[in-house]
Amino acid sequence: MRYMINYDLMETLRNTNQWLGATAQAIGSYPAFSMIPNPGMEWMRAWGEVTERTFQRMVVKPDWGIPSITGEDGKDHLVTIDVVVPEAFGDLIHFNVTGRKPRDRKVLLVAPMSGHYATLLRSTVMSLLPDCEVYVTDWHNARDIPVSAGKFDIEDYTLYLVDYMRHLGPDTHVIAVCQPAPLTLAATAYLAEEDPKAQPRSLTLIGGPIDPDANATDVTDFGRRVTMGQLEETMIQRVGFKYPGVGRMVYPGLLQLASFVSMNGEKHAKAFQDQISAVARGEAGDHDKHNKFYDEYLAVMDMTAEFYLSTVDRIFKNREIAKNEFTVAGKAVDIGKITTVAVKTVEGTNDDISAPGQCIAALDLCTGLPAEKKASHVEEGAGHYGIFAGKSWRNNIRPLVLEFIDANSPKTAKKKPANKNRAA
Template sequence: MNLLAYPVYQAVADAMRPLRTSATLQRAVLAAWPEFAASPLGRSLDAAWELLEMAGLSHARPPFGIGSVEVEGEPVEIVEEVVRRTPFGSLLHFRKAVKTPQPRVLIVAPMSGHFATLLRGTVRTMLADHDVYITDWHNPRDIPLSAGRFGFQEYVEHVISFIRKIGPDSHLVAICQPTVASLAAVSLMAAADDPAQPASMTLMAGPIDCRVNPTKVNDLANSKPIEWFEKNLISVVPSGFKGAQRRVYPGFVQLTAFMSMNANRHATSFADMHYERAKGESAKADTIRTFYEEYFATTDLTAEFYLETVSQVFQQYLLPKGELMVGNRRVEPAAIRRTALLTIEGEKDDICAVGQTVAAQELCSRLRPYMKTHHVQTGVGHYGVFNGRKWESQIYPMVRSVIHDNEPRSVRMPASATSAGAEQLSLHAMLEAEAISKAAMASAAASSSSGAA
């Protein structure tokens, strides 16, 4: 365990705080002198101070900031409310008053160094047609040791608890890392014949089977034994925080690892922000800044959750090998028979490559074929699967269609909620119609043969 990493980082962050505060003040003074601020030199100084202002991380969750959404052509106010809270996470409900009941959906957010607000765009898109809940994980550095441990088992138990709180016939959408825990949760619920089993489960860009098309992330996880990760990457929360002395995988380490994978792209983004700000193109600079304000809001991971995930998911491949245990219960996806499955992958995903998520289709071997759907989205990387233009125009209509097709008839979405792309029959409906048609033809043929005889 690296006892110095976190304290040293915090000392550097504390030392940088006055410089960043000074840069903020300099920008404010400059803004109060509009004639100079609008000059080439003024814009250049403002751009430079902005880079210094952003030279640090935040460890507090940013707001979702979704005040309202349009539902059936009318703006509807969104009110955030916590409907279940534990020391490690909250079940957050985006409550809204609508005339027609909407499908209840739990979005399971990753616990991978960023807050659930990284999925703000995903939530905003889904809110128009769904009653949305999300797993809002807390920062371990703010959780006292007295709260106990939080490992892979506790993660799965939280997902099950949240699903039960939302109630039967809800839907689950898991993005990236939690696809494994979510599949495990639904498998255990199915094995126990839990009445709260979700009606559908969407797994997006997740490491269900990392043996398929290994990426740099997978190679890194297998480059060292798990003891190396514990010795070199695990640190303790320094004094001065509620979670002091808790063993964690620091968020700043995770962010550094992510950024190093695309260092040139990030450097270019900051250079572009400086250039656009100095040129006077504030809108373009603001877009880049908004992204990095969210990206630089980091959260730690408990040591047990991080090490168990690396070991069980990325090194031992326990789920696809049929060896994953949650407590004393074996995870058997074949137990799932009532929950429709949609898996989605991105063609250019360099974190969870094509083939890793679709592995869930084979694991859920007792699901009828018409209850399984898979989609590979061309032209998108990891984040493009759940954010951006292609998510909204091509991926989301499919997610919505699967949820709609598996809703109890009493709470089906109104026809007006479907887009032009979603108006076509889903694969589920097409296969079901085909099966009915074949059965009818077989029956007719049998009747004809009987009559001829």
């Protein structure tokens, strides 16, 4: 029960800060105060506006915000989001571009379940839509899932991916970003044995911890320093009475956000100080650089306790994927069984979350895959976010990924060179 009290206490503090911000904004905007100009009142209004927006965004799932794209015909085509496979813990969604012929490239974009919503990949989706039929794993906030839906750990996550791949069929090209990379590799290996005809054509792993010990970061060091008992005692709480998932054991999004912010506390503090000054001067806007970033960064979701704990224990501490010892529902998953799916890894030299070396370890695990079906790319100067959504992705990585897809598609393989950037 005390865990539920802690959960509700965090929500109470968040709600109180949101209310204080809204109140300060209302007082600072009171028309009568304009009769006697006072910079203090303007600062109060600015502080209130930034504070209210900050704490309100923490419990709201961002919208995808992709109303249309411009097609080859120069016309704007509306984009609708269709739920293709509905599930309790996550849906497979399709970005349907109306009024255009289906694209030959069918891409399954596996979004991370690491505190943020799948909308974190918004810019990635937008960059792929003109050239691909894009499907995304849209994971649900655990606080909104009733306890009656059961558990959800990394094995369940893997089986969800297996179901999605089976549904989309063998002409699919899978791109996994960050956290899901090891489990996506395992899901592909699972299909290689259980249902070979459902395997995707290619698998691109971007900045994922296939072998966390290959190049240690603060994230992997944290997993080594703490015991599972400490994690369960300090990080796990029960969802409070306000949400449909009341009573479910979770790693709360607000607690995750506190961890995210603490890693670069001074940087975030300065960003908010600068934003308050900008609002006070009338130089800020709803869609300025600060709000565009923090509207997404502050929107966090709860993870089921079993998913979080099994990730730390089995992926980071015991390195089951790195050792090729992962099991799903009691069945051993042998990554060496992947023999036909082309695999590419992408890393950034400045990635401080999944450092270079962690992701490329996947190629060594694919012992049954011929060298011509293995490829890797290390982006110079790119950080974690940049390798899937930033300038490095748009200008350098995305063209390479599309080329890799085409090189491993029946319709375009003869027109494209083999994987010329393949790993040695």
